[in-house]
Structure formats: structure tokens, C-alpha cells
Amino acid sequence: MKDADVKTTLRPGGLRYASKVGGTDFPGAFGATMSCFLCSKHVSRSSLVSFLVAGRRQYRCRNGC
Template sequence: MTKRKDQIKTAVDADGLRYRSKAPGSPFGVGTTYSSGTMSCFLCGKHRPRAMLKTRKLLGKSQPVCAPSCAELEQQLSKAA
């Protein structure tokens, strides 16, 4: 026999909400200005503040990437923490 995980069943309420246990909002926070938001690095995929990114032409298009590089930025952030 196979074991089944306990399945949580959800239903749409009259007000349109489905999830009761999920916290509302975005895990990335809400920025009021364009520069306060985050973007994901095209190379490593991690979300960074826009100030920690630069644009680089990859695959014929400008993409946001970590500045100076993904590895160097990770080292700088780990030292600061």
C-alpha cells in the first residue's frame, strides 16, 4: 500500500478567498517607488534590491544581473551579516 499525505482541501468562500492559513501579501514587500523594489538576477535567480544589480546584454537583450558578480555579491552579503 502507498501512504498518502494528509490533503488539505480548500474551497472558495463567498468573498472569493480560498486560503485561510496563507499569509496575505508578497514575500518581497511592497515598494512605493520604482527603485525600492527587487528584481531577480538573470544568472543566479536570487531577488536583490535594484541597487545591487546592473544590466548586461545577454542573448541579445539587456538583463539584470548581480553587480559585480553573483559570487562576489554573495560573499559581500555573507560578510556583512
Template structure:
């Protein structure tokens, strides 16, 4: 089985992706409180204000608050 042809090439200046957007999909914010973190339990990125800490294996980890499932439901149905 042959691989699909690569759609990128290394340019003379060393750049590979000419059309790739630089940076992270999680935009840098100016205030620390508006930053996102990933939940230790579900892995989804949430605003720090929606996170809490829970001891997991002896270390405090950032997790969805009150729980991953409850937060998903609250974000899907904001009026309900």
C-alpha cells in the same frame, strides 16, 4: 497512493485560504530604487542598487553586480 487531505476549503464567499497572508513576500516599496528584482543568471532577488545590466542573447538583463558569486560572498562577510 492516496493524496494527503487538503487543509483548505472554498468558503461561501469564494476565498480558499483563510490563514494565508495576503500580498507578496517582496514588500511593496514607496521608492523605485528600493525595489527588488531577480537576477537573470542566479534568480535571487536583490535590491536594484546591487544589480547591473548585461547583454544576454541580444537583450539587456538585470544581473548581480559585479557577479553572482562575488555579491554572495560580499553579503555573507560584510566586514571582510
């Protein structure tokens, strides 16, 4: 990561952010997206298809990653 890309700074004590970039990396409302088991990208639930791995249901991108 480049030094110019850093947009947060810590207070001199190092315990709290003096300024922090708002927002989130997850698109959509809470629970509207899930991560793909194969590529870990967060996409809408309608874009995922389920499959079984070791007896547990996992989700992957419907059209490939």
C-alpha cells in the same frame, strides 16, 4: 517541505483559503527590486549590473551571486 511548516488551510470546498499567511517574499517597495538573471534572487536595483544576452538587456548581481 515539512507538514509543520504549512500555515495555510483550505476551506472544505477547496476554493478559498480559510487562513493565509500575510506578506510577500519580495523585499522593498514595488519596483524597487529585480531578480538576478543568473541566480533569480530578488535584490535592489542598485545591486545589479546590466549585460546583453541575445540582444536583450538582462541584469545580474553586481558583486557575484
